[in-house]
Amino acid sequence: MTATAERAAAEDTGDRGDPGERGRLHISRSVLRKIAEYAADQAPGCARTRRRLAGVGLREHGAVAHVSGPDDALRVRLDVALRYPTPVCETVASMRDRVGGELRRIADRQVRTVEVTVSALVPAEAPPRVE
Structure with missing residues (x-):
């Protein structure tokens, strides 16, 4: 079989070869x-x-992230609110591990640092408020 015939046969069977050779991601x-x-x-x-914004409640949000640096050494800055009385050091350590692990697992990116700023402590059982 010629190389052209082999390629045509591979395409017919759905075998596209090594994913790294098909293009960029x-x-x-x-x-x-x-x-x-x-x-x-x-x-x-x-x-x-x-x-x-100016005393007017807009919407709820969770963590806010900023990502910088090259793909093999990402720097992530997080701004988060934690429930009170959550142990801050343990929670932040868990968060760093989780963020680095997910970026490695999902996007195959290496994380150099995860800086966390805790900007608020929110009561665990906040009563509903009327605004």
């Missing part, structure tokens, strides 16, 4: 940011807070 930084935010939000103790 680019994962947008916004996707990496969303993965980091989702992973941080899944950490036990992470809380959602209401976003405010």
